[in-house]
Amino acid sequence: MAEYLLLFRGGKGMDRDQSAQEYQEDMQKWVQWMANLSAQGKLGPAQPLKPEGKVVKGTSKLVTDGPFIEGKEMVGGYLVCKADSYDEAVEIAKQCPILESESGIVEVRSIMEMKM
């Protein structure tokens, strides 16, 4: 089984106008999705990220406020999952509640084993 990183962008979480109840309902969907993965032994570390941040760049280590990209495309959280294949990881990603919103994006990346 290999590990895959799921990066979340956009989605309802970025929407500041969500009511408390909508937020609750949304979170319940995340819980169900992750509990399901956990029960199958496929859940790894997962955390949501705050919208603000800093960017450190290049040899001069220039620090700027960031990320500068538009809010909707900013990474809003990550989850590491275990899957037998890329296809399976993609299937897992398709179940992510973030995709209930048109702006939701899940980027699925395979974690590379570094050969020394």
Place this chain on the structure above:
Amino acid sequence: MSEQFNINKLTDHLFRREAGKMSAILIKIFGTENLQLSEDVIQETFINAMRVWSLNGIPDSPSAWLMRAAKNKAIDFIRKNKFSRSIDFSDPERMLLQSEYTLTSTIDKLWNEDEITDDLLRMMFACCHEELSEENQITLMLKILCGFSTAEIAKAFVTSEDTVSKRLYRAKEFFRTKKIKPEFPPASHLKDKTGTVLRTIYLLFNEGYSSTHADKLIRKDLLDQSMYLCNLLCVHSSTQLPETFAAMALMCFHAARINSRIDEHHEIILLQNQDRGKWDRSLIDKGYDYLNKAAFGNEINSYHIEAAIAYEHCISPSFEQTNWKNILRYYDMLAAINPSSIVLLNRLTVIFKVYGAEQTLKEVEQALCNKEWQKNYLYHSLMGDVYACKDFNKAKAFYETAIGMTKSDAEKKLLNKKISQLALKT
């Protein structure tokens, strides 16, 4: 000043009851291997409550305040320790505690106060694990479910705090190494396991009922706690067995008489001298209701019979009018299912009441458990009574042996009184 006084008065009882509920939930979250951690969270919650309440006054719903505070502390602790090995996150449900996506929702789900009775019962089954000694079972129940401090447990068992600490340490180690999970036993074991829990609760009750404690408050507390625990079994559908109700009935009948049993000098008042007006009629009625509820199924348990005996005493208007023949019949039934030396000794006491000294001595001659009886001060005390009207010297010797055998001051005083009354007769 008065606010502080109110807080202290309120918190004593409240903290104890809430501590039991908090433990049951916290241990479910942290695992039985982290009993100490759950105790720390509870302790901190209470200290914080005392501080905040003395500044801002008591909140409208103190128990909801406490539960919320403890829940937040649990969340904080998990946040800070999500990479620590102290909590076993490999359990699928606990794994969700590691992610902020799911942490608070998962805690909310685990912290469901509607399921508190389930949690308390699961914890009770864990505390009464068959590999723990009875005294460790009781110690754990008092500590975890009844919110007793080590000092209070020591006082309840007339032992040192050190001894209690050691017992708790051993029990915690057992939980930690065996990773005991608080859960309902499978249906096939439910009856057995409930029986074990009932026995432990009844031992706890007897600790409060027996006369070894001079401290009236502690005694009352033990009775209250054991009845509280038994009541939890009575209200939960899976533990509503005939023996559960029968044990509860028995405890009601005994507890109803507790106030008339010991006088102000900590001396035992014999049944014949008790002021029956002091008996708690409402508790006797409650016991009778439980006894009725216990009457289903086709099995008679020793709790049923013991409750029937206690009830027979409760409804008799005076000692003289006690229906001893009925009581003897119950003892015959009890001896048939549980021929222990104690039961047979109690039966012998009733034979003495019904048929007098000669018949009693005949029974003693034929008895098979003479050896065990010899080791029990109650036997010597009874034989003192049997000989009281026949042979003064023999009676005195029996009483003296009994005095040498009991640790209870109240019993000693009573036996000495009997000796002095012998002297008056001659």
